[in-house]
Amino acid sequence: MxxxxxxxxxxxxxxxxxxxxxxxxxxPVPVVEAVKAHVDLEAEIGGYHAAAEEHGRIEAVYDSVARLLNAHRDEIALVENATVAWQMAFYSLTFGPGDRILTAEAEYAANYVAFLQVARRTGAVIEVVPSDGTGALDVAALERMVDDRVKLIAITWVPTNGGLVNPAEAVGRVARAHGIPYLLDACQAVGQMPVDVAAIGCDMLSATGRKFLRGPRGTGFLYVRRPLLERLEPPMIDHYAAPWVARDRYELRPDARRFENWENNYAARLGMGVAVDYALALGxxxxxxxxxxxxxxxxxxxxxxxxxxxxxxxxxxxxxxxxxxxxxxxxxxxxxxxxxxxxxxxxxxxxxxxxxxxxxxxxxxxxxxxxxxxxxxxxxxxxxxxxxxxx
Structure with a gap:
């Protein structure tokens, strides 16, 4: 390096x-230049024409993020930030009275208040998996807590403080063994370390561009594994996520872009794509x-x-x-x-x-x-x- x-x-x-x-x-300078160049282009020819002219580069961002995560491009949604990514995944899930959400002691506030809201609305129950002697989530305790009422395992991989790295792959093995959806907040992990969703075994992963990835603020992305993707309907949709195919009917997009909406910041997206490529080039x-x-x-x-x-x-x-x-x-x-x-x-x-x-x-x-x-x-x-x- x-x-x-x-x-x-x-x-x-x-x-x-x-x-x-x-x-x-x-x-880094290449990221800043990418953002500025697109803003300049929009100022010169207008936002619609600029997006059309840069369509190939905009589409390539999906490929870059997919390479970063070892995922498929159709499993990637580009959104405004990590919170939106996480919320779109979480609020797509269905909970009822007595359903259990398992999380970790170091869970981030934005995620936990969403648990609380859904628990209040549906009667679902939040249960915190105890930590082991090192402070990480205790995987053996997680295994003991699993039953047929557990509808979600959701943890933060690298919490906002404490230096902790939770055992994301070990949690993934438990989730896969029991067929439980697994939502991983990788906001502090992406850009700091390798992230391989196939190895981790998560069904959903949210992340931001602005932290260790070194991208612009106002960028983020969501990964949703294909088998689960096909079963999820986003909590909010527009005609980009779900084209209006008949007067009384819409059809959700078949890919993860069902979690996006039509309007977005193309300059920032292009900057995030350059940031991803920059990190991949370094290794x-x-x-x-x-x-x-x-x-x-x-x-x-x-x-x-x-x-x-x-x-x-x-x-x-x-x-x-x-x-x-x-x-x-x-x-x-x-x-x-x-x-x-x-x-x-x-x-x-x-x-x-x-x-x-x-x-x-x-x-x-x-x-x-x-x-x-x-x-x-x-x-x-x-x-x-x-x-x-x-x-």
Whole structure:
């Protein structure tokens, strides 16, 4: 991996140490140029003609995302963001009184409130699978909880805080063995590590473009496995998702685009396609290894800072490093770092309420290095944390 070239294609790295990639990563120049070029084209010839002229490139985005996930292009829907992707999948499922939804302790707030809404509407029941000794979802406990009333297993693969990587493939084996639909939130995983839906065994997967994938905001995608796709009707449709074929009848599209609608941001889609191709060209294995190397360096350094506490979980943590500094508010630490030209973030307990309450977590500082960061930038952050801890 040519870090010098990558940083040259990410000009902001010359001005700041940016380690907030779990929030929104820095877009590389080719992504920015793709977005700008299409906006310029729309300004010149109009949105409809621009879309028609760029039809081939727009269609190629489906192929790129399919390659990223080891899926088929007809299993991919391109949508506005990961939340829309997840919601379109979840709200397509049918629940009744007593039906059980199984999820993990570190489930993300946006997903859990949707569980609560459906439980209130239908009488379905939400049950949280306990964690094992490392903090990851306990697969043996999941297996014991399965019965014929379980209608969905839905987990976040890489939660928003805690560094955890849940055992997505092992959960997939349980779901497949019992014929239970499996919805995987891969928002923090895509772009950080290889993602193979065939190996994972998930039926549905949602993700965003803006995080580790380094695409524009306002982009996301949904994967739905063919056998399940044919049985799902989206909670909302328009004439793109379901053409109006007769006065009293519509027909859902046969592919995953039944989860899309007619109007969308083509410039952003093209940017996301370039971001996917950029990651594929670098190689997701190489990206994962580089991310884990930098995150490991940060965790090891934080462990040596008096007053700093690493709050991460799991046997093989992700590139999301969560920590607190004794006597220091997380937002104040983030603001102090920004003043020093270091961009990091914070995560509040309501984002992962069950995990935060179980571990009595306060708001935590969240640093998420990416492959374009350097060891020197990690050391710079460590020096800042040491100075804060001493004050």
């Amino acid at each position: 040519d870090i010098g070239r990558i940083r040259a294609e990410t000009p902001a790295t010359a001005r700041r140490a940016y380690m907030h990639n779990a929030g929104a990563a820095l877009m 997701l294995d190489a990206i994962r290894d580089r991310c884990r190397l930098l995150a490991g360096r940060l965790r090891a350094g934080l462990a040596e800072v008096p007053g700093a506490v690493v709050r991460d979980l799991g046997r093989d943590p992700s590139a999301i490093v969560s920590f607190t500094v004794e006597g220091r508010d997380a937002d104040a630490v983030v603001a102090g770092a920004l003043a020093q030209g270091i961009t990091i973030g914070a995560s509040k307990p309501p984002s992962t309420r069950i995990d935060a309450e179980r571990r009595h977590l306060p708001p935590v500082v969240r640093a998420s290095p990416h492959y374009y960061n350097t060891e020197a930038e990690v050391d710079r952050l460590l020096a800042f944390v040491r100075s804060v801890a001493r004050d």
